[in-house]
Protein backbone atom coordinates (compact mmCIF):
# COMPACT_ATOMS: atom_id res chain seq x y z
CA UNK A 75 0.00 0.00 0.00
CA UNK A 76 2.78 2.47 0.85
CA UNK A 77 4.48 1.33 -2.35
CA UNK A 78 1.40 2.26 -4.39
CA UNK A 79 1.18 5.52 -2.48
CA UNK A 80 4.78 6.38 -3.36
CA UNK A 81 4.17 5.48 -6.99
CA UNK A 82 1.04 7.66 -7.24
CA UNK A 83 2.72 10.53 -5.38
CA UNK A 84 5.68 10.40 -7.78
CA UNK A 85 3.44 10.29 -10.85
CA UNK A 86 1.27 13.11 -9.54
CA UNK A 87 4.35 15.25 -8.93
CA UNK A 88 5.49 14.65 -12.53
CA UNK A 89 2.07 15.58 -13.93
CA UNK A 90 2.01 18.64 -11.68
CA UNK A 91 5.41 19.73 -13.08
CA UNK A 92 4.13 19.24 -16.64
CA UNK A 93 1.03 21.35 -15.98
CA UNK A 94 3.08 24.06 -14.28
CA UNK A 95 5.59 24.16 -17.14
CA UNK A 96 2.79 24.27 -19.73
CA UNK A 97 1.12 27.14 -17.86
CA UNK A 98 4.37 29.03 -17.68
CA UNK A 99 5.06 28.49 -21.40
CA UNK A 100 1.58 29.78 -22.21
CA UNK A 101 1.80 32.76 -19.87
CA UNK A 102 -1.05 31.40 -17.78
CA UNK A 103 -1.41 31.15 -14.03
CA UNK A 104 -1.22 27.63 -12.61
CA UNK A 105 -4.59 28.18 -10.84
CA UNK A 106 -6.29 28.55 -14.22
CA UNK A 107 -5.94 24.81 -14.87
CA UNK A 108 -7.61 22.10 -12.79
CA UNK A 109 -6.33 18.52 -12.83
CA UNK A 110 -8.98 15.81 -13.06
CA UNK A 111 -7.56 12.33 -12.48
CA UNK A 112 -9.28 9.66 -14.59
CA UNK A 113 -9.47 6.64 -12.28
CA UNK A 114 -11.32 4.25 -14.64
CA UNK A 115 -10.26 0.59 -14.29
CA UNK A 116 -8.41 1.37 -11.02
CA UNK A 117 -9.76 0.43 -7.58
CA UNK A 118 -11.37 2.59 -4.92
CA UNK A 119 -8.21 2.14 -2.83
CA UNK A 120 -6.31 4.21 -5.44
CA UNK A 121 -8.98 6.89 -5.36
CA UNK A 122 -8.57 7.05 -1.58
CA UNK A 123 -4.79 7.47 -1.88
CA UNK A 124 -5.23 10.19 -4.52
CA UNK A 125 -7.62 12.02 -2.22
CA UNK A 126 -5.06 11.84 0.61
CA UNK A 127 -2.47 13.23 -1.82
CA UNK A 128 -4.67 16.26 -2.45
CA UNK A 129 -6.56 15.32 -5.63
CA UNK A 130 -10.05 16.85 -5.58
CA UNK A 131 -11.46 15.89 -9.01
CA UNK A 132 -11.77 12.35 -10.34
CA UNK A 133 -13.40 11.03 -13.52
CA UNK A 134 -14.91 7.74 -14.60
CA UNK A 135 -16.32 6.57 -17.93
CA UNK A 136 -18.46 3.51 -17.10
CA UNK A 137 -21.32 3.60 -14.66
CA UNK A 138 -20.99 -0.06 -13.65
CA UNK A 139 -17.46 0.62 -12.35
CA UNK A 140 -18.02 4.17 -11.16
CA UNK A 141 -21.15 3.62 -9.03
CA UNK A 142 -19.60 1.18 -6.52
CA UNK A 143 -16.34 3.17 -6.45
CA UNK A 144 -18.11 6.43 -5.71
CA UNK A 145 -20.12 4.68 -2.99
CA UNK A 146 -16.92 3.30 -1.43
CA UNK A 147 -15.41 6.82 -1.49
CA UNK A 148 -18.49 8.78 -0.39
CA UNK A 149 -16.65 10.04 2.72
CA UNK A 150 -13.93 11.77 0.66
CA UNK A 151 -14.02 15.43 -0.42
CA UNK A 152 -14.08 14.57 -4.12
CA UNK A 153 -15.90 15.93 -7.11
CA UNK A 154 -16.92 13.13 -9.50
CA UNK A 155 -16.95 13.70 -13.26
CA UNK A 156 -18.61 11.32 -15.68
CA UNK A 157 -16.73 11.35 -19.00
CA UNK A 158 -18.00 8.30 -20.93
CA UNK A 159 -20.74 7.74 -23.45
CA UNK A 160 -23.90 7.73 -21.40
CA UNK A 161 -26.97 5.64 -22.17
CA UNK A 162 -30.25 7.01 -20.82
CA UNK A 163 -30.86 3.82 -18.81
CA UNK A 164 -27.76 4.66 -16.72
CA UNK A 165 -28.82 8.24 -16.01
CA UNK A 166 -30.54 7.47 -12.71
CA UNK A 167 -27.42 5.85 -11.31
CA UNK A 168 -24.99 8.48 -12.65
CA UNK A 169 -26.99 11.41 -11.28
CA UNK A 170 -26.76 9.70 -7.89
CA UNK A 171 -23.00 10.36 -7.57
CA UNK A 172 -21.74 12.58 -10.41
CA UNK A 173 -21.28 16.29 -9.81
CA UNK A 174 -20.52 16.92 -13.49
CA UNK A 175 -21.39 15.02 -16.65
CA UNK A 176 -18.85 15.97 -19.32
CA UNK A 177 -20.35 13.86 -22.11
CA UNK A 178 -23.67 15.55 -22.85
CA UNK A 179 -24.12 15.13 -26.60
CA UNK A 180 -27.81 14.80 -27.49
CA UNK A 181 -31.17 16.26 -26.56
CA UNK A 182 -32.62 12.96 -25.32
CA UNK A 183 -29.82 12.77 -22.77
CA UNK A 184 -30.47 16.35 -21.64
CA UNK A 185 -34.14 15.52 -21.05
CA UNK A 186 -33.27 12.38 -19.09
CA UNK A 187 -30.58 14.08 -16.96
CA UNK A 188 -32.88 17.01 -16.18
CA UNK A 189 -35.76 14.80 -15.14
CA UNK A 190 -33.52 12.74 -12.88
CA UNK A 191 -31.68 15.72 -11.36
CA UNK A 192 -35.03 17.24 -10.43
CA UNK A 193 -36.26 13.93 -9.02
CA UNK A 194 -33.12 13.51 -6.87
CA UNK A 195 -33.12 17.23 -5.97
CA UNK A 196 -29.56 17.64 -7.25
CA UNK A 197 -28.01 20.32 -9.43
CA UNK A 198 -25.88 18.66 -12.06
CA UNK A 199 -23.07 20.43 -13.91
CA UNK A 200 -23.01 19.64 -17.63
CA UNK A 201 -20.41 19.99 -20.35
CA UNK A 202 -21.33 19.61 -23.99
CA UNK A 203 -19.01 17.02 -25.53
CA UNK A 204 -17.92 18.23 -28.95
CA UNK A 205 -16.91 15.74 -31.66
CA UNK A 206 -14.41 17.48 -33.91
CA UNK A 207 -14.36 14.36 -36.09
CA UNK A 208 -18.14 14.07 -36.42
CA UNK A 209 -19.11 12.43 -39.69
CA UNK A 210 -22.33 12.71 -41.66
CA UNK A 211 -24.30 11.33 -38.73
CA UNK A 212 -23.39 14.44 -36.72
CA UNK A 213 -22.05 12.22 -33.94
CA UNK A 214 -18.43 11.36 -33.16
CA UNK A 215 -16.97 7.87 -32.96
CA UNK A 216 -16.51 8.26 -29.22
CA UNK A 217 -19.62 10.33 -28.64
CA UNK A 218 -20.00 14.07 -28.93
CA UNK A 219 -22.08 16.47 -30.97
CA UNK A 220 -20.71 18.11 -34.12
CA UNK A 221 -19.69 21.79 -33.81
CA UNK A 222 -22.89 22.76 -35.70
CA UNK A 223 -25.04 21.33 -32.94
CA UNK A 224 -23.28 22.89 -29.94
CA UNK A 225 -25.28 26.11 -29.71
CA UNK A 226 -28.67 24.42 -29.77
CA UNK A 227 -27.67 21.80 -27.20
CA UNK A 228 -26.11 24.44 -24.93
CA UNK A 229 -29.36 26.40 -24.95
CA UNK A 230 -31.29 23.23 -24.14
CA UNK A 231 -29.05 22.44 -21.13
CA UNK A 232 -29.14 26.06 -19.92
CA UNK A 233 -32.92 25.99 -19.89
CA UNK A 234 -33.31 22.55 -18.32
CA UNK A 235 -34.39 22.36 -14.66
CA UNK A 236 -31.77 20.73 -12.43
CA UNK A 237 -28.95 21.22 -14.94
CA UNK A 238 -26.22 23.86 -15.03
CA UNK A 239 -24.34 24.56 -18.25
CA UNK A 240 -20.65 24.63 -17.23
CA UNK A 241 -18.91 24.57 -20.62
CA UNK A 242 -17.45 22.29 -23.28
CA UNK A 243 -15.38 19.11 -23.47
CA UNK A 244 -13.58 17.29 -26.25
CA UNK A 245 -11.31 14.31 -26.87
CA UNK A 246 -8.67 14.97 -29.55
CA UNK A 247 -9.81 13.14 -32.70
CA UNK A 248 -7.80 10.19 -34.05
CA UNK A 249 -9.25 10.64 -37.54
CA UNK A 250 -10.36 13.46 -39.82
CA UNK A 251 -8.88 16.90 -40.34
CA UNK A 252 -7.62 17.18 -36.74
CA UNK A 253 -5.88 13.79 -36.57
CA UNK A 254 -2.41 14.35 -35.11
CA UNK A 255 -3.16 18.07 -34.67
CA UNK A 256 -4.25 18.20 -31.04
CA UNK A 257 -3.49 21.83 -30.48
CA UNK A 258 -5.49 22.89 -33.54
CA UNK A 259 -8.37 20.75 -32.27
CA UNK A 260 -8.21 22.33 -28.82
CA UNK A 261 -8.03 25.82 -30.35
CA UNK A 262 -11.21 25.02 -32.29
CA UNK A 263 -12.85 23.97 -29.01
CA UNK A 264 -11.78 27.33 -27.51
CA UNK A 265 -13.44 29.20 -30.39
CA UNK A 266 -16.64 27.28 -29.79
CA UNK A 267 -16.34 28.04 -26.07
CA UNK A 268 -15.99 31.77 -26.76
CA UNK A 269 -19.14 31.67 -28.82
CA UNK A 270 -21.07 29.67 -26.19
CA UNK A 271 -19.97 32.10 -23.47
CA UNK A 272 -21.50 34.93 -25.52
CA UNK A 273 -24.92 33.55 -24.68
CA UNK A 274 -23.99 31.75 -21.41
CA UNK A 275 -21.26 33.73 -19.59
CA UNK A 276 -21.01 31.25 -16.69
CA UNK A 277 -20.16 28.33 -18.99
CA UNK A 278 -16.41 28.84 -18.56
CA UNK A 279 -15.14 25.25 -18.30
CA UNK A 280 -13.06 23.95 -21.19
CA UNK A 281 -12.14 20.31 -20.59
CA UNK A 282 -9.45 19.10 -23.00
CA UNK A 283 -6.18 17.25 -22.90
CA UNK A 284 -5.19 13.83 -21.54
CA UNK A 285 -1.88 12.21 -20.56
CA UNK A 286 -0.41 12.52 -24.06
CA UNK A 287 -1.57 16.01 -24.97
CA UNK A 288 -2.15 18.04 -21.82
CA UNK A 289 0.52 20.57 -22.89
CA UNK A 290 -1.33 21.33 -26.12
CA UNK A 291 -4.59 21.71 -24.19
CA UNK A 292 -3.06 24.15 -21.69
CA UNK A 293 -1.48 26.09 -24.58
CA UNK A 294 -4.88 26.37 -26.26
CA UNK A 295 -6.57 27.63 -23.08
CA UNK A 296 -8.12 24.56 -21.43
CA UNK A 297 -9.36 25.07 -17.86
CA UNK A 298 -9.48 21.33 -17.03
CA UNK A 299 -7.19 18.48 -18.11
CA UNK A 300 -8.24 14.82 -17.69
CA UNK A 301 -5.25 12.65 -16.91
CA UNK A 302 -5.37 8.87 -16.42
CA UNK A 303 -2.32 6.79 -17.35
CA UNK A 304 0.28 9.44 -16.46
CA UNK A 305 -0.95 9.27 -12.85
CA UNK A 306 -2.19 5.69 -12.40
CA UNK A 307 -0.17 3.74 -14.94
CA UNK A 308 -1.03 2.00 -18.19
CA UNK A 309 -4.50 0.46 -18.02
CA UNK A 310 -5.16 -3.19 -18.77
CA UNK A 311 -6.49 -3.50 -22.34
CA UNK A 312 -10.19 -3.44 -21.52
CA UNK A 313 -11.50 -0.03 -20.50
Ligand SMILES: *Cc1c(COP(=O)(O)O)cnc(C)c1O
Pocket residue numbers: 112114135157158245283284285286300301302303304
Ligand atom coordinates in the same frame (compact mmCIF):
# COMPACT_ATOMS: atom_id res chain seq x y z
C1 LIG B 1 -9.55 7.60 -20.29
C2 LIG B 1 -9.93 9.00 -20.58
C3 LIG B 1 -9.04 10.06 -20.30
C4 LIG B 1 -7.64 9.84 -19.76
O1 LIG B 1 -6.82 9.33 -20.76
P1 LIG B 1 -5.26 9.02 -20.46
O2 LIG B 1 -4.68 8.91 -21.81
O3 LIG B 1 -5.23 7.76 -19.68
O4 LIG B 1 -4.72 10.18 -19.70
C5 LIG B 1 -9.49 11.34 -20.57
N1 LIG B 1 -10.72 11.58 -21.06
C6 LIG B 1 -11.59 10.62 -21.34
C7 LIG B 1 -12.91 10.96 -21.90
C8 LIG B 1 -11.22 9.29 -21.12
O5 LIG B 1 -12.10 8.31 -21.41
